[in-house]
Amino acid sequence: MKIKPIILRNIWESLPVGLMVIDPGGEVITINRAASEILGYSLEAFEGKGWGDLFFDDEKNTGFNQIIIDIIQERKVNLKRSATYVTPAGKILQLSITGSFLREDGEIAGIVVLINDVTELHQAHAIEKTVLEEKSALQHERAESIKNLAEGVAHQIRNPVTAIGGFSMRILNKLDQDDPNRAYLEAILKETKRLEDVVTAVGSYTKLLQIEPKRVAISEVLEKAKAGLSRREAELSKKIEWTVQSEPIEVIIDPGLFTHALNELFLNALEFCKEDQVSIEVSVFEDANRANVEIKDSGTGISEQDRPYIFDPFFTTKAVGVGMGLCKVKRIISEHNGEITVESSLGKGTQVKIRLPNR
Ligand SMILES: Nc1ncnc2c1ncn2[C@@H]1O[C@H](COP(=O)(O)OP(=O)(O)OP(=O)(O)O)[C@@H](O)[C@H]1O
Numbered sequence: 119m120k121i122k123p124i125i126l127r128n129i130w131e132s133l134p135v136g137l138m139v140i141d142p143g144g145e146v147i148t149i150n151r152a153a154s155e156i157l158g159y160s161l162e163a164f165e166g167k168g169w170g171d172l173f174f175d176d177e178k179n180t181g182f183n184q185i186i187i188d189i190i191q192e193r194k195v196n197l198k199r200s201a202t203y204v205t206p207a208g209k210i211l212q213l214s215i216t217g218s219f220l221r222e223d224g225e226i227a228g229i230v231v232l233i234n235d236v237t238e239l240h241q242a243h244a245i246e247k248t249v250l251e252e253k254s255a256l257q258h259e260r261a262e263s264i265k266n267l268a269e270g271v272a273h274q275i276r277n278p279v280t281a282i283g284g285f286s287m288r289i290l291n292k293l294d295q296d297d298p299n300r301a302y303l304e305a306i307l308k309e310t311k312r313l314e315d316v317v318t319a320v321g322s323y324t325k326l327l328q329i330e331p332k333r334v335a336i337s338e339v340l341e342k343a344k345a346g347l348s349r350r351e352a353e354l355s356k357k358i359e360w361t362v363q364s365e366p367i368e369v370i371i372d373p374g375l376f377t378h379a380l381n382e383l384f385l386n387a388l389e390f391c392k393e394d395q396v397s398i399e400v401s402v403f404e405d406a407n408r409a410n411v412e413i414k415d416s417g418t419g420i421s422e423q424d425r426p427y428i429f430d431p432f433f434t435t436k437a438v439g440v441g442m443g444l445c446k447v448k449r450i451i452s453e454h455n456g457e458i459t460v461e462s463s464l465g466k467g468t469q470v471k472i473r474l475p476n477r
């Protein structure tokens with residue numbers, strides 16, 4: 119007996135993946151043990167049987183049958199599909215099916231069907247998906263209750279602050295220029311303005327929950343965010359030197375919110391730079407199905423002690439600042455299922471990296 123066919127037979131039989139060869143007319147030429155076990159028929163059941171004899175009359179397996187028909191009709195090499203399959207004993211499986219062809223003199227001699235039982239993997243994915251959905255629903259619920267609380271507090275503060283500011287201004291206007299009480303009233307007005315800024319920042323944070331995504335070019339939002347900076351540039355008597363490298367990438371985002379996020383990041387780059395000339399480098403590129411936006415500045419950098427807190431609400435190292443900028447940016451990016459990281463050290467500038475799903 120020749121050894122080669124025996125080896126081949128052994129390999130064929132011991133393969134953990136189901137293999138079946140069907141002739142172009144639909145008759146099963148051969149099938150290995152794994153395939154017969156997965157499909158729930160004995161090896162003998164396939165002998166001399168047409169494909170249709172075994173499977174077509176079972177309504178539960180229409181999806182599975184359709185894939186085999188597609189493989190035969192579409193004649194695509196390595197066509198990979200996934201389908202539910204119900205065995206004759208009623209067991210429900212999730213199968214991954216790949217089709218390819220055996221050719222002889224350019225003619226199709228047989229259709230090779232590779233069958234993998236991916237039920238466990240599928241179940242694991244389904245559980246993971248449910249857990250993620252539950253987690254995201256919980257996060258949404260928490261975000262909603264924080265939003266309600268923040269809106270409530272902001273509303274309660276706004277009215278008294280307006281009254282304090284308004285009345286202080288009226289008293290101040292009545293005082294003589296050299297009245298010693300003017301300084302106290304001016305201090306009250308300054309602090310009132312600070313409280314108003316906090317209320318405005320909290321109000322704008324709570325609005326971030328309503329996102330309206332659409333397909334836009336990143337370069338478009340980038341230009342808008344850059345344009346929104348000129349007023350602050352003039353106020354601080356600084357000049358930004360832009361270096362922009364932008365691949366033409368389209369993403370599904372809320373253009374208004376995303377522009378706002380980029381604007382906050384550019385403002386930080388501008389505000390946390392001691393020089394009058396501020397260098398901001400922006401690069402937009404794509405890798406492994408993600409859109410990347412990276413912003414590098416030449417500013418003061420962030421100390422190691424401060425770095426863990428920069429995304430916290432109200433964390434600021436400004437003498438007069440609200441500290442909601444990065445907190446809002448983080449919120450916007452995570453609402454877009456993206457990620458944001460900041461790399462920085464004192465004296466060496468800061469680099470912010472944003473990664474977004476671009477499909
Ligand atoms: N590009 C940067 N360079 C240096 N430090 C930064 C930069 N970006 C953020 N930081 C640090 O992170 C802190 C928090 O930033 P964030 O934008 O949240 O608040 P803020 O700029 O201080 O105030 P606001 O944005 O509300 O006006 C800043 O106070 C600063 O210490």
Ligand SMILES: [Mg+2]
Pocket residue numbers: 382385386442443444
């Ligand atoms: Mg800021």
